[in-house]
Amino acid sequence: MEVTTHRGTGPLQQVIEIGPHRILTDVKPEFGGEDSGPEPHDILAAALAACTTLTVSLYAKRKGYPLDDIKVSIKHGQEGAAYGLHRTIEYIGALDDETKARLTDIANKCPVHKTLSGTIQITTEAI
Structure with missing residues (x-):
């Protein structure tokens, strides 16, 4: 793409x-x-939120968890030398704490989270 x-x-x-x-x-x-x-950083935060929602929803559906909805919000901005993304996940449904913890583990494995947490290489070609 x-x-x-x-x-x-x-x-x-x-x-x-x-x-x-x-x-x-x-x-x-x-x-x-x-x-x-939206500003470019807002789009970056939106990508993390959307990927989190999709990944968790698909996993919960596959496992048969009673996840009725999931809401993800991202607060973001410069924090000293680093750019901070603070994600809040609200699970809606009859879920116990153990299931919520498992879903949070899955949220941390969404592709955008893994990309942003890993090593990113950007190459630039000017033409």
């Missing part, structure tokens, strides 16, 4: 194209944008 970006209609708006899908990203007016879409 290839992701591409190009300038949108606003001064800093970018159009992200992921296959047939399009997402806008922008920054707040105080930074020169129009706030017409």
